[in-house]
Amino acid sequence: MNNTTVAIVTPFPFTTSFQANRIKFGVLLVLQILSIPCFLYVFTQFCIQRHLRQSLNHHIIFLLLTTSFIFVTISLPLSQAYLYNSYVYPTSNIYCHFWNWIHYSLNITNLFLMGFVGFEQNWFIFYPGLFENLIGKILFHYCPILCCLAYPTTFYFILIFLYPCRQWYNFTQLLCRWPCYYRTIPFFSIFVYIRVLIRLRSLKLQVLRWRQNRQMILQLWAISSLYLEYISYVRSGFASLNNLAYGD
Incomplete structure (x- = not known):
């Protein structure tokens, strides 16, 4: 054996x-x-x-x-x-x-x-x-x-x-590791980001108003990206931890 x-x-x-x-x-x-x-x-x-x-x-x-x-x-x-x-x-x-x-x-x-x-x-x-x-x-x-x-x-x-x-x-x-609410932050932020985009386009707001809100959207996107990047990095770490090498 x-x-x-x-x-x-x-x-x-x-x-x-x-x-x-x-x-x-x-x-x-x-x-x-x-x-x-x-x-x-x-x-x-x-x-x-x-x-x-x-x-x-x-x-x-x-x-x-x-x-x-x-x-x-x-x-x-x-x-x-x-x-x-x-x-x-x-x-x-x-x-x-x-x-x-x-x-x-x-x-x-x-x-x-x-x-x-x-x-x-x-x-x-x-x-x-x-x-x-x-x-x-x-x-x-x-x-x-x-x-x-x-x-x-x-x-x-x-x-x-x-x-x-x-x-x-x-x-x-x-x-x-971390509480479960950590995983919902980026997804909720992305949902808000998409909803704001759809809402603004449907209302056909003025260009100036759009530019002002776009800055806030970009800030939200940047924060969400940081969370997503962090979670992806942690997941890659967990993947490496679970990477098992078998030998004879």
């Missing part, structure tokens, strides 16, 4: 190997251990020094530290568990749902907060009168912060837990 050997061809064999994942795990673990005392020290200073809590320009800094601390203590260990084992455990959709939700929610929340802090610092410097009364503080400080916190968590909760699509998680990949 002939012995059969199986070789799995990967586009990046070292970076996705078991040894490479263990190295990544070790590096992240060291950085994680070093970062937690720093977080705790800063939180302690916020608790001790009252003026830090009362100053409006420190609120977003505190929230950025808080979301980063949650990421380091909750989301990062999930990634570390995968890197240590090179597979996802437990192998359940609920686990992958939660992992994707907290990962994307915390990352996008941090991006929103970082984006807003630039605007707010500009307001503090050039328009300090906006924050002199309670209404101004609510409109220009607390409401934007609440949106930065609530929108990403709610948005990804709906897309990951409630969006009606069939999940195709891969328990051998980081973050279980």
Whole structure:
């Protein structure tokens, strides 16, 4: 009886190997251990020094530290568990749902907060009168912060837990590959693109109006193309992973 050997061809064999994942795990673990005392020290200073809590320009800094601390203590260990084992455990959709939700929610929340802090610092410097009364503080400080916190968590909760699509998680990949809604983005964008073209031609809009809308259509097409290109690249990677070479 002939012995059969199986070789799995990967586009990046070292970076996705078991040894490479263990190295990544070790590096992240060291950085994680070093970062937690720093977080705790800063939180302690916020608790001790009252003026830090009362100053409006420190609120977003505190929230950025808080979301980063949650990421380091909750989301990062999930990634570390995968890197240590090179597979996802437990192998359940609920686990992958939660992992994707907290990962994307915390990352996008941090991006929103970082984006807003630039605007707010500009307001503090050039328009300090906006924050002199309670209404101004609510409109220009607390409401934007609440949106930065609530929108990403709610948005990804709906897309990951409630969006009606069939999940195709891969328990051998980081973050279980991706949630199912990723596959609907380019197709929905193409549908909108085609519908707009048909609608504009049927209405026989003016040339100027058509040119203005054409710019938006081209932007949508460019974004859709990026998603399609990304998915095609990933699929080619999966194809190479599943390419088995048999020998005698």
